[in-house]
Amino acid sequence: MDAWPRCLERLEAEFPAEDVHTWLKPLQATRRDDTTVLYAPNAFVRDEVRSRYLTRIRELLGHFSGSAEVALEIGSLPRTNMDTLPVIAHAPAAEAFHGNLDSHYTFENFVEGRSNQLGRAAAWQAAQKPGDRAHNPLLLYGSTGLGKTHLMFAAGNQMRRQNPSVRVLYLRSEQFFSAMMRALQDRAMDGFKRQFQQVDALLIDDIQFFAGKERTQEEFFHTFNALFDGRQQIIMTCDRFPREVDGLEPRLKSRLAWGLSVAIDPPDFETRAQIVLSKARERGALIPEDVAFLIAKKMRSNVRDLEGALNTLVARANFTGRSITQEFAQETLRDLLRAQMHSVGIANIQKTVADYYGLQIKDLLSKRRTRSLARPRQVAMALTKELTEHSLPEIGDAFAGRDHTTVLHACRQIKHLMETDGKLREDWDKLIRKLSE
Numbered sequence: 001m002d003a004w005p006r007c008l009e010r011l012e013a014e015f016p017a018e019d020v021h022t023w024l025k026p027l028q029a030t031r032r033d034d035t036t037v038l039y040a041p042n043a044f045v046r047d048e049v050r051s052r053y054l055t056r057i058r059e060l061l062g063h064f065s066g067s068a069e070v071a072l073e074i075g076s077l078p079r080t081n082m083d084t085l086p087v088i089a090h091a092p093a094a095e096a097f098h099g100n101l102d103s104h105y106t107f108e109n110f111v112e113g114r115s116n117q118l119g120r121a122a123a124w125q126a127a128q129k130p131g132d133r134a135h136n137p138l139l140l141y142g143s144t145g146l147g148k149t150h151l152m153f154a155a156g157n158q159m160r161r162q163n164p165s166v167r168v169l170y171l172r173s174e175q176f177f178s179a180m181m182r183a184l185q186d187r188a189m190d191g192f193k194r195q196f197q198q199v200d201a202l203l204i205d206d207i208q209f210f211a212g213k214e215r216t217q218e219e220f221f222h223t224f225n226a227l228f229d230g231r232q233q234i235i236m237t238c239d240r241f242p243r244e245v246d247g248l249e250p251r252l253k254s255r256l257a258w259g260l261s262v263a264i265d266p267p268d269f270e271t272r273a274q275i276v277l278s279k280a281r282e283r284g285a286l287i288p289e290d291v292a293f294l295i296a297k298k299m300r301s302n303v304r305d306l307e308g309a310l311n312t313l314v315a316r317a318n319f320t321g322r323s324i325t326q327e328f329a330q331e332t333l334r335d336l337l338r339a340q341m342h343s344v345g346i347a348n349i350q351k352t353v354a355d356y357y358g359l360q361i362k363d364l365l366s367k368r369r370t371r372s373l374a375r376p377r378q379v380a381m382a383l384t385k386e387l388t389e390h391s392l393p394e395i396g397d398a399f400a401g402r403d404h405t406t407v408l409h410a411c412r413q414i415k416h417l418m419e420t421d422g423k424l425r426e427d428w429d430k431l432i433r434k435l436s437e
Ligand SMILES: Nc1ncnc2c1ncn2[C@@H]1O[C@H](COP(=O)(O)OP(=O)(O)OP(=O)(O)O)[C@@H](O)[C@H]1O
Pocket: 105, 109, 110, 111, 112, 116, 142, 143, 144, 145, 146, 147, 148, 149, 150, 151, 206, 237, 239, 275, 303, 304, 307
């Protein structure tokens, strides 16, 4: 797939770096007969690429590959197709370690909040004293799109800033896997292993991918031990706590937890709003606070979607020459917001809350007022108010015909309690996360 990198290079010269970073770099290319298939990670990227860049992409691909046929789809390359980094394929020279870290992601543009404070502090410490036993290995875990890779890059970039000769190698777990497979085929395992001896820090993303791959785990286990013994810093990310990943060997699980493991949780409302404002500043777009609040209120599943909504808004404003007001934001994001809201129905909320607290739905809806039932019931009503567009009377109806004042009381009560009750706050965040997945 030679034409795409060349095409991207051209596009980088023709469009602002920020746009290339946001819209074009996330595309993955492959070939289907005469057609170049471009995979976009989500609908925002696909739509923007289609409306703003596709014509130019067609021209460039026609020029470089002889065929201007392009299919733009949502998806990603099958994992086994992932290219390995050249740094892994050949014995790397020191300069090979430059370029595999995305310099865009730093501590400066990472917004700190309650949900990621510890993770940020740990990544910062690892960057200050790579290899220190207090945070080696460092494992950042949490669900998708919450900034784990951002923090990992930030740590790597910070290490380099402090010491430009430091060798930091970033690999997605799939790349480790494909490089190892290639080395096995080529009978070049010695070279494969040697490469890791040369690094000062290995950053390895999404290690849940190792689940069920015994040979890869074994190899990673040895790599890990060698790095650890050599006091080289290891930073890893995983989509959940490794002990909960089925198909990871117990000895690897226990190794992973040797240093420091930190959860990254979904950001709260204030942090989400700050992230929107910060990303807007980065893009050179001015958006009023009330619009940032609107996006933060509606988009709660993960930061990637939050960013997607902002990007759509900014792109549309640039395109139409309109300024970003609350009304414009409502209008532009309407479909998006509707899709978000529709995906969460009252029945779904009731079931999720009942399961979470180990109750039956009929208990949740019953008239019984024991505390063990009343609190989850209030949580369910408050969540329904928060996540759907239903009115208070409609919510009351859906909770076995309760009065709208009962629903209002539940919402106020939960909001009030969450200010002091950490456990309730945690339950709330977890439930929001489950319902937004
Ligand atoms: N606190 C934050 N401040 C600024 N940007 C953030 C923050 N959290 C997440 N982001 C942004 O959200 C996007 C997704 O983050 P990232 O890729 O790091 O997520 P992830 O947790 O590694 O997800 P995955 O598990 O899917 O790889 C990035 O553009 C990142 O910059």
